[in-house]
Amino acid sequence: MPKKTTTSVKKEVPTTVKGMYDIIxxxxxxxxxxxxxxxxxxxxxxxxxxxxxxxxxxxxxxxxxxxxxxxxxxxxxxxxxxxxxxxxxxxxxxxxxxxxxxxxxxxxxxxxxxxxxxxxxxxxxxxxxxxxxxxxxxxxxxxxxxxxxxxxxxxxxxxxxxxxxxxxxxxxxxxxxxxxxxRPKYMRELVNYYKKHLNELCADCKRRIKENPLRLLDCKNAKCKEVKEFAPNSIAHxxxxxxxxxxxxxxxxxxxxxxxxxxxxxxxxxxxxxxxxxxxxxxxxxxxxxxxxxxxxxxxxxxxxxxxxxxxxxxxxxxxxxxxxxxxxxxxxxxxxxxxxxxxxxxTQGYKRQDPRIIKHPKVYFIQLGTHAKMRSLNIIEILRNAKVPIMQALNKDSLGSQLASAEKMKIPYAIIFGEKEFIDDTVIVRDMNTRSQDTVKIADLAKYVKTMK
Ligand SMILES: [Zn+2]
Ligand SMILES: [Zn+2]
Missing domain, CATH: 3.30.930.10 (Bira Bifunctional Protein; Domain 2)
Incomplete structure (x- = not known):
């Protein structure tokens, strides 16, 4: 541990261990x-x-x-x-x-x-x-x-x-x-063969002869490859x-x-x-x-x-x-x-990605505008989840324009807009992002309405 001597010592930000990765x-x-x-x-x-x-x-x-x-x-x-x-x-x-x-x-x-x-x-x-x-x-x-x-x-x-x-x-x-x-008989033949070529072998293989002869065939060393070529094979034994x-x-x-x-x-x-x-x-x-x-x-x-x-x-x-x-x-x-x-x-070149079954592609981009709407937005999202409609939302963004832009960028088919007026009327606006047509829907009817969305 480095000693903390001055306040200006830079703290090292932790990273993953070498050879290990986050999966995100x-x-x-x-x-x-x-x-x-x-x-x-x-x-x-x-x-x-x-x-x-x-x-x-x-x-x-x-x-x-x-x-x-x-x-x-x-x-x-x-x-x-x-x-x-x-x-x-x-x-x-x-x-x-x-x-x-x-x-x-x-x-x-x-x-x-x-x-x-x-x-x-x-x-x-x-x-x-x-x-x-x-x-x-x-x-x-x-x-x-x-x-x-x-x-x-x-x-x-x-x-x-x-x-x-x-x-x-x-x-x-x-x-x-x-x-x-x-195998014992095969190993004896293998060892006998390799002993004749001892000088042509890498240091690892010299050790393997005594400890684990079968692994002689596993050696990737170029020198040993030549010897390997004429080594007795196990299938013949x-x-x-x-x-x-x-x-x-x-x-x-x-x-x-x-x-x-x-x-x-x-x-x-x-x-x-x-x-x-x-x-x-x-x-x-x-x-x-x-x-x-x-x-x-x-x-x-x-x-x-x-x-x-x-x-x-x-x-x-x-x-x-x-x-x-x-x-x-x-x-x-x-x-x-x-x-x-x-x-x-x-x-591999052939690999094709498979999605797990739990993956939900968002069908609705949920847009809330204003303090009151924000307060109630979680209740509306809950109506959607109960109706099995997966959503995306921008909890941090506040303007309608930026939220609609996000929905468009993510190619989400519908946006639900919930602002101050809708809060007072107990409604939401459902916008078809492709046709740009909009419906005003009573919150009480929302669960029924989302079933009609394609
Ligand atoms: Zn056998
Ligand atoms: Zn070797």
């Missing part, structure tokens, strides 16, 4: 409109809402998400309460929902449990385009099902939500990273069960006409994923998506060429069959989910 007016409606539509789509497919607290115990993410991930190492907003508890501002939605599933004994419910959620999440990243420190997400989770149809349901619902938001040129990037049967599961997911996608690209380098940043992982990106207009659909046939190895993920993922997710056990659950809870980045959706 129409922008707020854009969020609520998107959430309303996304929730409605989710409800159609049988998802139920859940809201978890913004603060969670740090342990949840250390054990659940994994300590060797960037998210846990660098990006969590951790805090110590006055009582000494270590808490974090939730950086993602999946671990809290698994926590809730176990805590509320949802294993006893009819399975699978299908949930959707929305709200703010927090990551201490470098703010840049499409990356803010507080961001909004909409997510879906299917808990308690190991079936491939659950994966397909998550992907399908996500695609429909994105299409409802106007997005058209979507690409689904998908991969399978195997399970505890087949899948066990029979994983291969069948993946094949079924792809078959569901084909029957739903959802095109996909198999991306061998797609592993996703978090530790808890198993089998299916996926991301959805928007193809930038002008660059045609000519990638042929790649189909994985029985016994066939997916092509080795890399499909680049253009731009930022607007949605991403996958299966996380071991998260529950990582978190200390006695029983495994097979599950699959997705998170959609709302700000990123808003940044």
């Amino acid at each position: 007016g129409d922008e707020y409606y854009a969020y609520s409109g998107f959430y309303e539509k996304a929730s409605e789509v989710a409800m159609y497919y049988g998802f139920k809402p859940i809201e978890t607290p913004i603060l969670e115990k740090e342990e949840l993410f250390l054990s659940g998400v994994g300590q060797d991930t960037d998210l846990v190492e660098k990006e969590m907003y951790s805090l110590k309460t006055k009582g000494g508890d270590h808490l974090v501002m939730r950086p993602e939605g999946t671990a809290p929902i698994m926590r809730a599933y176990i805590e509320h004994g949802m294993q006893q419910w009819s399975q699978p449990v299908m949930l959707y959620y929305k709200g703010p999440f927090f990551r201490h990243e470098n703010p840049q385009k499409g990356r803010t420190r507080q961001f909004q997400s909409f997510g879906l989770e299917v808990l308690g099902s190991s079936k491939s149809i659950a994966d397909a349901t998550i992907i399908h619902t996500t695609m429909v939500i994105l299409q409802e938001a106007g997005l058209k040129n979507l690409t689904l990037h998908i991969n399978s990273i195997g399970d505890k049967e087949c 899948l066990c029979d069960d994983c291969r069948t599961h993946f094949k079924e997911v792809l078959e569901y996608l084909e029957s739903l006409n959802i095109p996909y690209n198999i991306n061998n380098n797609l592993v996703r940043g978090l530790d808890y994923y198993s089998r299916t992982v996926f991301e959805i990106t928007e193809d930038i207009r002008g660059e045609e998506n000519t990638e042929p659909k790649e189909e994985l046939k029985e016994g066939e190895v997916a092509p080795e060429k890399e499909v680049s993920v253009k731009g930022l993922a607007i949605a991403g997710g996958g299966r996380y069959d071991y998260l529950a056990k990582n978190m200390g659950s006695r029983k495994e809870v097979p599950a699959v989910g997705v998170g959609l980045g709302v700000e990123r959706i808003f940044m």
Whole structure:
């Protein structure tokens, strides 16, 4: 704290925290409109809402998400309460929902449990385009099902939500990273391969070899990209069960006409994923998506060429069959989910704004003139609200001209004028702003009269 030594010390006006933003007016409606539509789509497919607290115990993410991930190492907003508890501002939605599933004994419910959620999440990243420190997400989770149809349901619902938001040129990037049967062997091969190229790797990757080899495939460093190109791919190492599961997911996608690209380098940043992982990106207009659909046939190895993920993922997710056990659950809870980045959706070329249903476009501009009229104006506004007529008003402006000008500027179809004369006569003037015709209406008849306004 700077010391106050003189009276001339300039007080700094508080601003928002770096990477965090106020959401105001129409922008707020854009969020609520998107959430309303996304929730409605989710409800159609049988998802139920859940809201978890913004603060969670740090342990949840250390054990659940994994300590060797960037998210846990660098990006969590951790805090110590006055009582000494270590808490974090939730950086993602999946671990809290698994926590809730176990805590509320949802294993006893009819399975699978299908949930959707929305709200703010927090990551201490470098703010840049499409990356803010507080961001909004909409997510879906299917808990308690190991079936491939659950994966397909998550992907399908996500695609429909994105299409409802106007997005058209979507690409689904998908991969399978195997399970505890087949992944260890794949990891050994991966590590062996990378050890041969140790000198060509960035410092992070040298560390990843020991701590989290799968994330070697995630490295964006140009040096490492070359090595990555010839790295063994996970699909070629899948066990029979994983291969069948993946094949079924792809078959569901084909029957739903959802095109996909198999991306061998797609592993996703978090530790808890198993089998299916996926991301959805928007193809930038002008660059045609000519990638042929790649189909994985029985016994066939997916092509080795890399499909680049253009731009930022607007949605991403996958299966996380071991998260529950990582978190200390006695029983495994097979599950699959997705998170959609709302700000990123808003940044796409295809996005079309959706208004929430509560939005009222003002039908009447209410104009009051003079002290007496002002005193009674709130009673007249109440008549209008009871008659379900949304209004705009200028509480600060006093001249008729400036108030009419405001009404015109806002393209509001009617003005109701209430001045001293009308106050004495118990009337109002209703002016049609388009035809400029006016009616004098008794206040007692106003509720009935507004029903005749178009
Ligand atoms: Zn690297
Ligand atoms: Zn497997």
